Amino acid sequence: MATTPPPLQGPTSKEKKYDRQLRLWGANGQAALEEAHILLINSGSGVVGIETLKNLVLPGAGNFTILDSAIVEEADLGVNFFLASDSLGKSRAEQCCELLKELNPDVDGHFSSEPIETFITKPDALDPYTLILATAPISPEILEIIIAHATETLTPLFYIHSVGFYSHFSVHLPHAFPVVDTHPDPVTISDLRLLNPWPALTQLVQEKTAHLEAMSDDDHGHVPYVLLLLHFLEKWKSAHDDKAPQNYKEKSEFREMVRAGTRTSNPEGGEENSEEAVAAVLKNLNPPELSSNVKEVFNSAECVGASPDSQNFWIIASAISSFHKNNKVLPLPGSVPDMKAKSNDYIALQNVYKTKAREDFAEVLSIVRDIEAALERTNPIDEKEVEAFCKGAAHIKLVRGKGMHIAKPGETIEWLDRAKFAFGSLTNPDSLIHIYIAFLAYDSFGAAHPADGLNGAALAPGTTDFEADTEKMVGMAQQIIDDIIKEAGKTMEDPEYTEVKEQSQKVVTELVRAGGGELHNISAFTGGTVAQEVIKVITKQYVPVDNCCMWDGVSSTISVLRL
């Protein structure tokens, strides 16, 4: 009977609690989350913002602050889970804050019941926050101030609507928002560099495949497919002017050459490693082209002209760009997919890749240090950051943050370089641009009907007069559509034009139907999507939405558009 092993340095209580999420974003992501301080500027019926915070408090976003001047009313209790019967008549900010804090003792919650109108006038009012969530309705003037702050301080900002069966959010990111750890599909990530083997790899191929014919069935059936492919590539090249297969036809021929190498005289009548090699031919024999994402990074002004106060990302990107110029390849990530092989052969192969990856990393690091020296930067970039960049270099993504539309009564929305795209979306049945347009009209309506006195809160269309408000809103949406057509420099004829107008009218009617009220399910859904995006932005992992996301709770579909 085995003895019980001694207790080990098991997981900490925090690792236990967060186990299911650490498997997604790891300790680095978690640390970033814990350092965040999220401000929620809560307005309207105020549920979508609270539902978003719930999904951020649970995974341990370090700090949150709720700014909300509303007093809890009976109607709040039918839609907001983070209020109780005894919250009635009290500050909504305070009550929600208290009940959210119960979810996670490791999170610090704060609140303020000050109206946004006065809060925002204080200098530095928004400075403590690393990310801002603002829920509609907000007056255009105040939204402008928040956007200006976000732009200036590079603070990510989310502007959110949830009304009836529809919701929308726009993400305002810094002009350059690079992501290194994009979590690409594992199938796509291994770079085996078959067309540019280095001496150590070539040597291993020779060692392990020199006597293929003479090998026992057992050994022959266990040669790692990477080595088989490299072996046959050498053979191919010697018959083809030292060139690898160039096109589909040649690759197919090469594949047949690999297939012909399969030993079938064994008891199994075939070999798994050979099958793996055959299957890998078309995927792995492509010249090392940079993805458009990587090219965009290398060609961007920030990369070409790194400056002393550039973000670390740009210094490393610049170094990797030089590396690429010198070597015609990106640094090797160093991972090798699992394949049919004996343990020691696989480990040997893995070590060759790892060693090369370390050499590439060392080369990149030395370029980084040169750049730092040339720019006279004093804080050297952490080696780990450079290493992580080298590993993920082929899959980096640069999101170009863009400003968001502010709808003001009597002012025309400008679509600029997105006008043609918006025009095309009008007739695309899969696009939810009509929901976006309806929300622009909604904001414009609110700004034109401010104030039943309380905190300058805007009057939502449909609050009392469904029919009259629908008519007004339909007209406003129509105007926006006409402006898009005009700005795109296009025309739209019937029947298309009538169809677009009818679609818009239906969507607007559905929106006005809610009278500005939230449905819990729609806000809970949207709170989930926004929280996912916030996590992606804070951890700088995965790829965030760029830049507008609409949810249609009627047809159960989402559409993400850059507008």
Next chain:
Amino acid sequence: MVYGTCGLESLCGPGQHQNQRCSGILGTLLTLSQKQQQQQAENAAGAAGKKKKVTAAQLRVQKDLSELSLGSTMKTDFPNPDDILNFTLTIDPDEGMYKGGSFSFSFAINQNFPHDPPKVKCKEKIYHPNIDLEGNVCLNILREDWKPVLNLNAVIVGLQFLFLEPNASDPLNKEAAEDLKTNREGFKRNVRSAMGGGGVRGETFQRVLK
């Protein structure tokens, strides 16, 4: 359109709810059922409706069993004939190195079949490169290559094949595989000895000769 607003004509029958305006699917079903409940209460006294239904896994195993072709070298044993998810399969190879032996495998099928493969273990301690001393069997379709479209017959054919062509290249029992690779005649002798209840390399095996 009045009739069929709920789209459940097949259930409701035409015209039954012409005056019943209902909300959504549920409304239709409920308003209809209210009318019929009384009648059903009367009917329900007769045939009770709470009998257990045949499960999807049972249904599939029943079908697989009715398609099984065992031939003369195999037989099954169901300790409890009412439980078709647990049984023993006995293989008596009539050719190859294991001829003369009799090998039994326990089959344990769970309710998630055929999403999950059957769990199969050899009940005797035998000397075989693809079966370890605990009875674990290395057969691709029992694990990595299992698909719900495969059936019990495929598994049984696979097991039979293991005795005709023991596979030395990816073994569970390394010693047996080593013997098979390096010395086929010696391996044969070892198989005979192990089947007779003898020892091989210090390991004693179970007698499986008929």
Next chain:
Amino acid sequence: MDETTVADMANGDGSRIKWKFLDRIVSRQGPFADPDNPIGEQALQMLSSVKVLVIGAGGLGCEILKNLALSGFTDIHVIDMDTIDVSNLNRQFLFRQADVGKHKAEVAARFVESRVRGVKITPYCGKIQDKDEDYYMQFAFVVCGLDSIEARRWINATLVGMVDEENPDSLKPLIDGGTEGFKGQSKVILPTMTSCIECQLDLHAPRAAVPLCTLATIPRQPQHCIEWAHIIAWDEERKDITLDNDDPEHITWLYQKALKRAEDFDIPGVTYSMTQGVVKNIIPAIASTNAIIAASCCNEAFKFATGSNPSLAYPPPDANNYMTYSGDDSIYTYTFTHEKKDDCPVCGNLAKTMEIDPSWTLQEFVESFAERPEAQLKKPSIRSEAKTLYMQSIASLEEQTRPNLAKKLSELVSDGEEIAVSDPALQISFKYKLVFKS
């Protein structure tokens, strides 16, 4: 666009002020809603008059209970057999540290009841299989937040089996959600009318496995070492102890075994956390994804209960019934119609009612299948859920069940019991509900 006023609907204190937003939208005719659906009071009445069953009180279940309570449903039941673990607390927001070890269904029910006035939540701490059709018959629909395919298949087969063409109330829509990391899916099933869980089985990829012999002789990855410890080493060395995935001592043992093996083969990367992940087949789970999928499920429930907008799966069979959500790279949803499979073993052949004379022998019954026009079976094998009546194709079973042939049917099955009939000539099995002639 007429607007019906919502009269005071009795609700404890008699006030509907709390439901101001919900009432407003349900009281107005929407442009996408079926114009024949009623608006206002009648639609709202549906919310408070139906009983709803929630299966699972975990990550999705907590969200579903909250959402249904705030959608105006007032009579909710919830089933879950599990107790609360500390690793649930990052997303199962109805539970606190002090609740660890208590039953999920109980704690969740009490919490939502105390937070949302006027809702009644009835917990059952046990397995769905404990309950019979009478129990499931009382609900208007079922919302599932489960992590087990087996449990999903069970409830699906049960609800499909309950459909009685004579009784519209027997059709229980099933709304099902599932998540993994930043991804998830939700779907609505109208049993027998739209694609069911069994039809959709191929959308759930089986867990990737590595050959046993790789584990035994040529491990290459840290996971191979862990699986070896889990599947092979444990049985060799601790056969007499049942492996408990939740026992830290057991996981520690496996971890150390795996670590040692990895060292022997020079394989880096075995960690305690990876050991836990491999052994328990842990699927990453976060609050936000659960929020999305649960809300999508409850939105569908709200739509079809109130008729305020068209729901997934409606009208069958062509409507979209399935939504997938992916948040890894931006956000994508794909909403589509998953088609019902004609040869689905669960919904492809519903049990037909067959009148039989209980005094018949099984022999006579078996022979009758040769003459039945829809079957004409030469070698039928027959089973009920509990009994193998007669199996022809397997010699040992035939022998064991042969004595049944002489027995009267009344000795073998009870009135109303279901049997399955298979035959080598049949693609799928027939099911019959046997009703005794009186």
